[in-house]
Amino acid sequence: MKIAIDGPAGAGKSTVAQLVAKQLGFTYIDTGAMYRALTWLAIEQQVSPEDEQALLKLLDASAISLEQQSHGQLVLIGNREVTNEIRRPEVTRHVSAVAKHAKIREQMVQQQRQLAEQQHVVMDGRDIGTRVLPDAEIKVFLTASIEERAKRRFKEWVEKGYQPDLEQLKLEIAQRDKMDSERKASPLKCADDAVVLDTSGLSIEQAVEKIVDLYRKQTDSPHP
Template sequence: KSIQIALDGPAAAGKSTIAKIVAEKLGYIYIDTGAMYRAITLKAIREGINLESGEEAGRLLADTRIDLQPSQDGQLVFLDGKNVTEDIRSQNVTNSVSMMAAHESVRKQMVKLQQILASGRGVVMDGRDIGTQVLPNAELKVFMSATVEERARRRFEENKKRGIDTPLDDLQKEIAARDKMDSEREVSPLRQAQDALYLDTTNLSIVDAASEILKLAEE
């Protein structure tokens, strides 16, 4: 029987890497909800809309198509039909996404879309509010974290592989700032669901973290 797995936690905790492995092993689809918030943020920047205006942000999203498509090299993200998989990872988008994600007008539409994408199938969904808002009835909820130092170190290594060289110190500041905004916003702040299991991955390898979750999924 297929189940729904909600994977939440702060920035750069390894959620997407682990979610991808778990989904593949179980033959489920993987949905990266952060990529969806990044996509609408990219469009807002490109169109020069006021990121602080919930009204403008909501209107923009209502007129936008976001599609996720699995591929060999991971999930592809399409914005109004164009592949933006790389563009949504830019520093510019990363610095602005928490502001866009704080608008109720944006979250309402995103949550609805995410529920439709997950409906009636085996899914591993990662984000900030999956266990609390998007899939409150998910059979398995995991809240993953690691120390901010370790998360910055992982992001640093990941960037290096992509040819990006951001100082470790800057990464740590950016991650901490994003976590603060995501935890302090009024609408669906980053929280561990009451029935979620806490997984500290500071000293866990990717493989070990994934097999921990697979073990829980098979219980």
């Protein structure tokens, strides 16, 4: 069973997908973490996000992997754990430039499909329903207004101890969405057969419940 959750930045994908996975006993896979790990590495090794060949070399030389633990997903580069570091604002600013390269995406997609073959998954990203798992049984396009998404990020960053600027955050989110939607290689878009779920007026719990309901309707199984 595969549940694909796509959508723009800050829509609540990882929060909601993680809780859906927990409720159903599935494995949660955050594909954005893989693009973030490569971006983190590129920054560390001073490789330009525009240099596809150099990024490919970096990707080949560095085993990026996701490890599922009871408390969440760990992101590893070789033996090095980078789960928290890849969330840094600097990585966020450059990740869409790294993720636009077709050959980089091919390799990431291959790895993501392998993960989904081994277990029941809830996978979130930008191209899960359209490219990575086009045959997913349930596809959700999770979205929310840009104002709502910027406010959520603002709150999250304040809680992490940063001092963000709301307007700047809104601008960065809009820029990232634009790059993700306009790139040639599997852009961010809603799959034709996805259910659109606007979370602007929903609590996290309500959004989770709506997806779990979709699963129940699909499988007709009240006790997963």
